[in-house]
Structure formats: C-alpha cells, structure tokens
Amino acid sequence: MTIVFWRVPGLKHRISSHSILESAMSVNAVSVRRSGRFRLHKQSAPTVLHPVKVREIRDALAPDSRYRTPFRPVGANSSATDCTSSAAGTVIDVSALDEIRNIDTYGDTVTVQAGVRIGDLAGELAKHGLELAGAHDLMSRTVGGAVAGACIGPAFGDDGAFFASQVKSIRVITPNGKPIHVRSDQNNLLNAFRLSFGMLGIIYEVELKVRPIRVFSVTHRRCTFEQFAAVSERLSNLDVGLKYFLLPFRNRVYLDLRRHSPDARAGHRIPWKIKDWGESTVLPHVFKSINRVVPVAGMRYRLIDEVSKMTQGLVSTRLVNSGSNFTAQMSSSKGDDAARRLHYSTWFFPAADFAIVVQAYREFCLRIHKDSGFRCDMPTVGFRISRDRSALLSPSFDEPMIALRAISTQAKGWGDFAIDFGDFARHWGGVPVFNQTLEVPADYALPAFGSRLEFFRKIRRQFDPENRMMNPYLSQYFL
DSSP states (O other): OOOOEEEOTTOSSEEETTTTHHHHTTSOHHHHHHHTSOEEOOOOOOEEEOOSSHHHHHHHHSTTOSSOSOEEEESSOOOSSSTTOOSSSEEEEOTTOOOEEEEETTTTEEEEETTOBHHHHHHHHHTTTEEESSOOSOTTSBHHHHHHSOOOOSOOTTSOSSGGGGEEEEEEEOTTSOEEEEOTTOHHHHHHHTTOTTSSOEEEEEEEEEEEOOEEEEEEEEEOHHHHHHHHHHHHTSSOEEEEEEETTTTEEEEEEEEEOTTSOOOOHHHHHHHHIIIIIIHHHHHHHHHHHOOOHHHHHHHHHHHHHHHIIIIIHHHOSEEEHHHHHTTOSSSOOGGGGSEEEEEEEEGGGHHHHHHHHHHHHHHHHHHHSOOOSSOEEEEEEOOOOSSTTOTTSSSOEEEEEEEESOOTTHHHHHHHHHHHHHHTTOBOOTTTOOOOOGGGHHHHHTHHHHHHHHHHHHHOTTOTTOOHHHHHHHO
C-alpha cells in the first residue's frame, strides 16, 4: 500500500493517509479535496549550489548551515550512477572553481582547483613541456571528479591505472565544514581519499605529479574475438597502453596499442582531435539518427555496424600512428559533452581470466539480443588496467584488470540490459566502481573489496559520523 502524507493546517505534524483511511472511506474524495482542509505534502527538490569561493563550501557544510543534507559534490556530471545525486538535499557544483594555481616545472607538480577540466589542464601543461602521467578517457571531466571517482584509460605500466594515483596532496572541506590538507606523507589517509566518491568531504584543491612530455608510437590491429582471447593474457603483461573496441555482432575487435618509443615523432594534435570527434561525438549522433529514422531493426543494426567499422578503419588506423599523453588528452575538453548523453556501465575483470570473459561477453550479447531484441548500438570499449594500490577502493588493488564498458545511445531497453550485464559480470568475478557501474547489489561490495571496504567504512564514519554526505545510493554499500 502506498502511504501518502498530508499536511493539515493547524497541526504541527503530518498525518499518514493509512492512519485515516478507514475513517475517510465514506467521505467523497472530491469534496474533501475542494474543502481546502487537506493538501498533499510534496517532497522538496534538491538545492544546487555553484560556489565560486571555497568559503561558500565551508559555510554550506557548517553544522549550523541552513542547507539540507545529504550534501553531494558534482563536477562534469559524467557519472553513470546516482553517486552525485541528492534528491532532497544539497548538490554542490564545484565546476566554477577552475583556477590553475601553480605549475612547478622544477618539482614536476601542478596545483589546481577541483573544477579544472582535465583537457584544459593538459593544454596548459604542454605550454611548459609537461604532461599528466596517465592516459585517461572522458577528458571533459573535472580534476576533483577524476580524483574522487574512477577515471581510467590506456595507461602504460608505470603510469598508474587511475587518474587519482597522480595525486600528491589534496585540500578538502570535511563533512562538518572544516578545511584540511592531506599531504603526501599521510599515505594511508591519502589512499582513502582517492576513489572516495565524495564521501569524506568535498575536494577543492589538488596537487598532481606531472612529468616531461613523452612520445609513444601507436599501432592498430583488427582481429576476431577468438584471436583477441588468444593474445589477451600476453598483452596484459606487456608494458603497453591497450585500448580496444568490440563489435560482438560482427565478431570484430579493434586494438589500439601504445608503446613508448624514443624514435616516434610527437605528432600533431589535429589527428587526435578528429579521432576523438569521430568516436565520441559523430558516432553517438549518427546512431541516434539511424535509430530514429530506420524502423527495421535488422537493417538498422547492419547500418550501425558498418558505420562503426568504417570509423575504426578510417579515423583510427589511418590518422593516428604516434602521439603523447598531451595530444591524446587535448582531444576534448568541455566540448559537446556527448558522453553525458550516453548510457554506459563499466566492470573490471582479472586480466588472467579475460581470454574466457571476452568470448563469453560476445555470447552474452548475442543471447540478450535474441531473447529481448535489445543490443548496444555503440562499440564496447575497454582498457588494460595495471595493478594500482594507490587507493583503498581500487579495483586493481590485487592484480591487473581489464575494463569492459558497455555503451548505448538508446534508453529503451537499456535498464534491463544493465541488469543482465551486472549478472554476467558478477558470474565472471567482475569488480565494480561506484560512479560507473550499474546494478551492483548491496551485498556484492564486501566480497568484491574484502577487508579494504571495512577499513574504508571505519574511516568514513570517523569523518562523517552523522552521514551528512551519504545519499541513498551510497548508503546501501557504505553504511
């Protein structure tokens, strides 16, 4: 039975519709509504703050603040889950805090506010001959969001799997409104703040490690799922950056392999911009148009797969054969933010098992399409993720992983697919991240992260004993 609460003038409390149901059975509903004696008490909408000064965040989180809890920070709003939502509380948008405070060319560090976009930062660093150590996707994300959440890409073995691994120190407003500075010598605490998903406070300033620009060569390969499975374990153990695109319904895999090479040329960033434009902007818009104007599913998906093959064959393999993290990361910044309009879910699988997983994934996609008629129209994207112990909640804390990200422009049918994809991932030992992985049962977090989850919960309770940063989505895993 649905319980509706009514606000009655003259009373200081609400009355449940369930408590007055029997006495109201004989009363005409229309006459009661028109009498004005009762009215529906609607839930308040969330408040969204756009601070331009750090003091505004401190005041908002202060114990005597007039703003409602829970508080949730947001940057580029690229999360696939409800990680940043606060249905009746307060969302604090830090994107206006976008100042690059200092670039230290001698110490190889950069200090930025949390709202700086990663693509903009890469461009500014390049003016000083520097770059971010890792290669990361979704360059329109803010630095604060990339530190607090999982931001991945085709990084090399020594670069760190996650953007957060580059953090040297951070400044945070705690859940009770106090500013703190977590330094590099506070390693255990810093490990807790990396990939903390905004539960320990609001990050407002970050010091990152950078390095001189390094050049890498890029090679492209096309193969079947079976051929990819045969070499996947060997690729996971090489010091290469690996990005791949899966077309399950064409039995095609496109590999993007990056290797450090002193003989490679730095290359121009225009080919990388075209590559990114084709993959992240053109394809989604084209596929949305095809889904809208081609009614026959068989013809529609054949056309979509042909466009995907042409894009991989022309844009990727013909244009790009060398580059650097700078050229790759400068490819997108604020731009169209097309990724925000895509539906996606990312799971991580042990690299040692991926030869079996990738073939099972193709069979899974074929089966779901046969049973439900739904399939993802975008290519599935993935990365090799090296072992990374820089964060308590790192999915690759114990061993190298390979990320698998299903993507679609279609809303209809996506929800059921995400549930089935979650079942598939858990069956094969998949590990989630809480800003990018959909349909994670509450009781799956503990077996996925083990004692590290319990340790993080203890730290979280110390920082936020009143659960001021906890929305319902995060509460199911961390309370």
